[in-house]
Amino acid sequence: MIILVVFIVMALILIAAAIYSIMHRDLLFAVMGTGIVSLILSLFFYLLQAPDVALTEAAIGIALTTIIFIITIRNTSRDEDEIIDKENEKL
Amino acid sequence: MMQEEFNEIFVKYHEIITLGVYGTSIALMLIGLYAVLMKKNLVKIVIGLSIIDAGIHLLFVGIGYIRGGTAPIFSPGYENAANRMVDPVPQALVLTAIVIGFAVTSVALSLIIRLYKHHNTAKIDQIKSLKW
Amino acid sequence: MKKVFIIILLALIGYFLVDTVYNIPFGENRIGSIESDHPTVAGYYLSNTVEKSRVANVITAIVVNYRGLDTLGEVTVLFLATTGIASILYRRKEEEEDVERLNLPSSMLIRTGARVLFPIIALLGIYVFIHGHLTPGGGFQGGTIVATGFLLMLISYKGFNTNHNIMAWIESIAGLSFILIGVWGLISDNTFLGNIPEVGKLNSLLSGGLIPIIYIAVGFKVAVELTGILDILLKIKPNK
Numbered sequence: 001m002i003i004l005v006v007f008i009v010m011a012l013i014l015i016a017a018a019i020y021s022i023m024h025r026d027l028l029f030a031v032m033g034t035g036i037v038s039l040i041l042s043l044f045f046y047l048l049q050a051p052d053v054a055l056t057e058a059a060i061g062i063a064l065t066t067i068i069f070i071i072t073i074r075n076t077s078r079d080e081d082e083i084i085d086k087e088n089e090k091l
Numbered sequence: 092m093m094q095e096e097f098n099e100i101f102v103k104y105h106e107i108i109t110l111g112v113y114g115t116s117i118a119l120m121l122i123g124l125y126a127v128l129m130k131k132n133l134v135k136i137v138i139g140l141s142i143i144d145a146g147i148h149l150l151f152v153g154i155g156y157i158r159g160g161t162a163p164i165f166s167p168g169y170e171n172a173a174n175r176m177v178d179p180v181p182q183a184l185v186l187t188a189i190v191i192g193f194a195v196t197s198v199a200l201s202l203i204i205r206l207y208k209h210h211n212t213a214k215i216d217q218i219k220s221l222k223w
Numbered sequence: 224m225k226k227v228f229i230i231i232l233l234a235l236i237g238y239f240l241v242d243t244v245y246n247i248p249f250g251e252n253r254i255g256s257i258e259s260d261h262p263t264v265a266g267y268y269l270s271n272t273v274e275k276s277r278v279a280n281v282i283t284a285i286v287v288n289y290r291g292l293d294t295l296g297e298v299t300v301l302f303l304a305t306t307g308i309a310s311i312l313y314r315r316k317e318e319e320e321d322v323e324r325l326n327l328p329s330s331m332l333i334r335t336g337a338r339v340l341f342p343i344i345a346l347l348g349i350y351v352f353i354h355g356h357l358t359p360g361g362g363f364q365g366g367t368i369v370a371t372g373f374l375l376m377l378i379s380y381k382g383f384n385t386n387h388n389i390m391a392w393i394e395s396i397a398g399l400s401f402i403l404i405g406v407w408g409l410i411s412d413n414t415f416l417g418n419i420p421e422v423g424k425l426n427s428l429l430s431g432g433l434i435p436i437i438y439i440a441v442g443f444k445v446a447v448e449l450t451g452i453l454d455i456l457l458k459i460k461p462n463k
Contacts, residue, residue: 007108008107008111015118018119021142048152049162050182053152055364057189059371061189064367068197068200071456071459074325075461080135081132113249121237125229129226156249157251157254158251162359164279165273166279176269178253179269186286187294201307
């Protein structure tokens, strides 16, 4: 019974994190949403009896994908519509 | 212990768990596709591609699951357990697919960095120097 | 107007996806019986892993032995990604000297902790890809863990530099040994990437023929390539 509740909660968190990740305007929060999707997905793979796939998704999706997205955001703009950067430049 | 609990829950609540696994993967694919089609910032488009990848991998591993099956590893003392294992072929395919998805994402992001240095913007409707 | 079109298109794609997946019942046994005369592909892999290859992890046997050519393609794709990133973010030789890495002021706690944790993380990564044929793990997982350890050191310390010459040599030797082991399989078993049949005892470290050696080479190659990618990305100077 507990496993059923955990299952449903995990599926809802997955969809909620994906929607938050594409809707939010600040790009740093969107990248954190992608990290949460990878984390819950790795737990899903463990429940479906696939330990190798869970290990690979945890190692690549959480650590490396997040860091290369953050490096890209540092070199481009942080805001999605680039309004704050243009105001800073005018000042 | 966890396989028996999962097994009896699966028999009782068949519809919910099918909806859970397949429905979540299709929902992830559609959310990622919406981000690729509608958003203007290039980093958001690459985030959408990454979410589509996650949905496809979940669908593959979900198809390979067998009711009452266990992980495909021979433990010492259980060498005759080959009848009760889940399907190992989709898991091997998904292992390769995850690594290749990461490689594609990293090359796409380095292209975005180079594009920003040249045009000083990262929105696709203001990069117009190829239009006639 | 564009939004309405896209929502209709997504609904159409969603309907066809649901229609395809609906006919695949969840959890049904599609492998069939293992000991029959005409087994399916998965049945053949499951029943012959213990006798012929003596490898305890079925996924390792599939990835390295039965579908070894796909692993060769994947290693090639990672190599192409590293080369592509290095050539896209190309710096001229005059700017090479005064480029500095991303340098955030790190406190004493982070510096001490990183110096203690780095050998432990590297040891864990090497353990994971040496025991790839006994426990869940393998070359790609272990290589990624080692690269994460290097990332910790690169962020915390300003003077920690990775030597590009040594990394290039390790990557070339690991890639070359993959191909040479494949050619050895060609000589001994008449197939490229074939295995020495029936060597060793199940569940011991020295079992599985050539499979652990291939995974060790893949592990080193993946670790060095991912460290190279992170090192290139951390040295870009932003425009502002």
